[in-house]
Amino acid sequence: MNTKRLLLIDDDKELAELLTAFLGMHQYSVDCCFDGQSGLKQAISQSYDIILLDVMMPKLNGFEVLKALGDQHKTPVLMLTAKGDDNDRVLGLELGADDYLAKPFHHQELLARIKAILRRIAITQDLKNHPNAEQTLFINGVKLNHATHQVTCHTQAVELTSTEYQVLTILMQHQGEIVSKAQLSEQVLGRKLAPFDRSIDVHVSNIRRKLLPFSDTDKIKTIRGAGYIFLSGDLS
Amino acid sequence: MSLISIRRYLSSFKVKLFLWFWFITLTSIIVSRFITHQLLNDDNISIVAEQVNKEDLHFLNRIKAKLTQNSFAQIQNNYKRKKHRRTDLTLWTQLPSDRLNVEKLSPQRSHFNDIIKKHIQTRENDTTQSVIYSHTRITGPIPVIYQNQQTLLFVSKKMPRKTLQHFLKEMPLWLRLTIPLTISFALCWVLARSLSKPVLKMKEATLQIAQGDLSTRVTGLNTRQDELGGLARCFNQMADKLETNISAQQRLLGDVSHELRSPLTRLQMALALAQQKGEDQEQYFERCQKEINQLDEMIAHVLTLSRLENSFKPLNIASFSFTRLLKSIVSDQQLLAENKQVLIECNAHKDITIQGDSHLLSGAITNVLINAIKHTAKNSTIKIALIDNNHQLSLTISDSGNGVPEDALAKIFTAFYRVNSARDRETGGTGLGLAIAKQAITAHHGKIFAKNINQTNEHHQGLAVTIELPKNQVNQ
Numbered sequence: 094m095n096t097k098r099l100l101l102i103d104d105d106k107e108l109a110e111l112l113t114a115f116l117g118m119h120q121y122s123v124d125c126c127f128d129g130q131s132g133l134k135q136a137i138s139q140s141y142d143i144i145l146l147d148v149m150m151p152k153l154n155g156f157e158v159l160k161a162l163g164d165q166h167k168t169p170v171l172m173l174t175a176k177g178d179d180n181d182r183v184l185g186l187e188l189g190a191d192d193y194l195a196k197p198f199h200h201q202e203l204l205a206r207i208k209a210i211l212r213r214i215a216i217t218q219d220l221k222n223h224p225n226a227e228q229t230l231f232i233n234g235v236k237l238n239h240a241t242h243q244v245t246c247h248t249q250a251v252e253l254t255s256t257e258y259q260v261l262t263i264l265m266q267h268q269g270e271i272v273s274k275a276q277l278s279e280q281v282l283g284r285k286l287a288p289f290d291r292s293i294d295v296h297v298s299n300i301r302r303k304l305l306p307f308s309d310t311d312k313i314k315t316i317r318g319a320g321y322i323f324l325s326g327d328l329s
Numbered sequence: 330m331s332l333i334s335i336r337r338y339l340s341s342f343k344v345k346l347f348l349w350f351w352f353i354t355l356t357s358i359i360v361s362r363f364i365t366h367q368l369l370n371d372d373n374i375s376i377v378a379e380q381v382n383k384e385d386l387h388f389l390n391r392i393k394a395k396l397t398q399n400s401f402a403q404i405q406n407n408y409k410r411k412k413h414r415r416t417d418l419t420l421w422t423q424l425p426s427d428r429l430n431v432e433k434l435s436p437q438r439s440h441f442n443d444i445i446k447k448h449i450q451t452r453e454n455d456t457t458q459s460v461i462y463s464h465t466r467i468t469g470p471i472p473v474i475y476q477n478q479q480t481l482l483f484v485s486k487k488m489p490r491k492t493l494q495h496f497l498k499e500m501p502l503w504l505r506l507t508i509p510l511t512i513s514f515a516l517c518w519v520l521a522r523s524l525s526k527p528v529l530k531m532k533e534a535t536l537q538i539a540q541g542d543l544s545t546r547v548t549g550l551n552t553r554q555d556e557l558g559g560l561a562r563c564f565n566q567m568a569d570k571l572e573t574n575i576s577a578q579q580r581l582l583g584d585v586s587h588e589l590r591s592p593l594t595r596l597q598m599a600l601a602l603a604q605q606k607g608e609d610q611e612q613y614f615e616r617c618q619k620e621i622n623q624l625d626e627m628i629a630h631v632l633t634l635s636r637l638e639n640s641f642k643p644l645n646i647a648s649f650s651f652t653r654l655l656k657s658i659v660s661d662q663q664l665l666a667e668n669k670q671v672l673i674e675c676n677a678h679k680d681i682t683i684q685g686d687s688h689l690l691s692g693a694i695t696n697v698l699i700n701a702i703k704h705t706a707k708n709s710t711i712k713i714a715l716i717d718n719n720h721q722l723s724l725t726i727s728d729s730g731n732g733v734p735e736d737a738l739a740k741i742f743t744a745f746y747r748v749n750s751a752r753d754r755e756t757g758g759t760g761l762g763l764a765i766a767k768q769a770i771t772a773h774h775g776k777i778f779a780k781n782i783n784q785t786n787e788h789h790q791g792l793a794v795t796i797e798l799p800k801n802q803v804n805q
Binding site: 105107108111112114115118149175196197198199200 | 587590591593594595596597598599601602605616
């Protein structure tokens with residue numbers, strides 16, 4: 094297994110030290126930044142497999158770093174948050190983070206999340222590199238290009254994060270069928286759906302929000318208590 | 330349902346007040362009216378004028394002269410024609426043989442006919458005189474011979490209305506009853522409302538506060554000078570205090586939940602590492618120990634701060650020697666200072682006795698001193714200076730550290746404020762020490778502030794924290 098490069102942006106030096114030691118044991122090479130500003134610089138200038146981002150930091154906080162990174166960045170971000178409020182947790186996802194983990198976390202949980210995100214990236218990479226695989230998916234005006242990882246809606250380009258791309262892919266593969274939140278959670282986030290976990294909802298609402306300006310009708314419908322359904326459009 | 334609401338309405342403060350006021354007002358009106366009626370029935374009071382009214386006498390003589398040629402009927406006709414001229418004069422006749430036979434000659438209506446008639450009938454002698462009643466002047470008699478008969482002539486003159494009372498007297502009874510009733514009703518209603526309205530306002534505000542809206546204040550009553558205004562002001566004061574206390578509490582709770590998570594996260598990671606490897610195990614267990622100690626310290630600090638911020642516990646004020654307290658604190662922290670090769674130089678020679686809570690003050694000074702030891706450079710000196718300024722003392726603790734950015738000088742006394750979070754974590758502070766010190770000093774009506782020392786020639790710099798304390802605690 095090759096070593097993955099990981100950027101940790103957290104102002105808690107001691108924790109950074111411990112995390113470096115711990116993740117080092119699991120074949121991750123960790124670079125640390127202790128404030129948002131230097132973290133942002135490092136994230137832009139270097140290429141990493143994943144970024145671990147704390148929220149409460151001097152200079153720039155985690156949310157501001159996320160905003161500065163914008164829709165363009167392709168490096169997945171895992172938020173580490175010590176804030177207790179649910180809204181704060183979800184805010185990270187809305188700003189384009191791939192997942193979040195509340196402090197204090199269990200070390201195995203941290204590893205599992207990192208692995209799930211990396212696996213997701215690997216799948217999309219795989220699709221890109223695989224010439225035989227179905228290159229595009231085109232339903233109801235929405236077109237996914239697995240080769241270039243690009244999404245268009247009525248020929249307009251839409252920027253999605255890798256997690257959002259993954260969610261949309263699964264929904265479109267099951268067009269016209271209900272996909273449950275549990276299924277999405279397992280396939281995309283790589284974990285069982287926990288009660289009160291709103292991650293999937295936030296990802297889906299992000300996709301909706303991003304598709305909205307380019308189409309008149311909602312592409313994704315929420316079925317209360319069941320899950321989500323990607324409408325096949327002309328068939329219905 | 331409606332019966333209950335009517336009952337509730339009737340038993341309300343406003344209605345009760347109103348009914349009482351009105352009842353009392355009406356009773357007093359009736360009683361006073363009864364008494365005045367009994368005591369001074371001024372309609373029957375008459376004053377005999379010192380001189381006979383010339384005007385009346387002249388009038389009577391004119392009538393007398395006319396009677397020699399004309400009959401009463403003619404005079405009466407004359408009257409009718411000249412009605413507009415002398416409406417205030419009324420002519421009366423009496424037969425001396427039959428004193429009760431009193432006739433009114435002119436037809437003017439008057440409410441006092443009976444009084445005049447009675448006066449003429451019951452007068453004591455036949456001397457011509459003017460008698461003044463409250464609204465009428467009667468002059469007479471003037472003897473005339475009319476149709477061969479001895480007749481006595483009187484004239485009564487209506488006096489101009491002088492008072493409201495006379496005006497009221499001429500009103501019909503129902504109006505006379507309705508007017509005081511209406512006026513007293515209106516006044517009592519306004520009075521009752523002015524008393525019950527603020528109470529209702531206060532009730533609304535209390536209810537809102539009880540429902541958790543702590544920003545509610547009673548408005549519009551602050552300028553009232555009476556007890557209700559005072560109550561409103563006290564209420565607002567209470568709400569202010571509640572709001573600041575609870576918001577401070579909530580802010581602290583929010584900060585604490587965040588701050589406690591940091592050591593917990595480190596603890597979890599350290600444990601994970603300790604579980605994994607053999608060789609470094611000891612080191613990671615030590616780490617765990619350290620984090621647990623910090624958690625413990627933080628919880629203790631949070632409790633102290635919370636108590637101080639909400640002034641749950643009253644100060645335990647007693648006189649004690651501040652100098653001796655300071656010296657004992659310094660010797661307690663000597664060990665910590667020696668670990669860092671720091672020298673503490675204490676300039677406190679004069680024995681100063683002050684009043685205060687020695688336990689709280691000792692905690693405050695210890696926190697400031699520990700803060701100084703943590704941030705001072707290695708092998709440096711911490712200077713403590715105690716100055717006696719008559720009514721207050723001033724204690725300055727200066728370190729030789731890097732100081733604090735000017736804009737952060739005031740903020741270092743707020744809970745969990747960190748000038749540089751990374752540096753503070755190295756020194757292991759909870760971020761609460763100076764906040765506790767500030768609360769303790771404020772509770773003693775003292776002041777605490779920080780200044781950067783900049784002595785460029787010696788390249789000496791650092792932070793000086795000054796505590797100013799009044800020696801006597803005035804009970805407020």
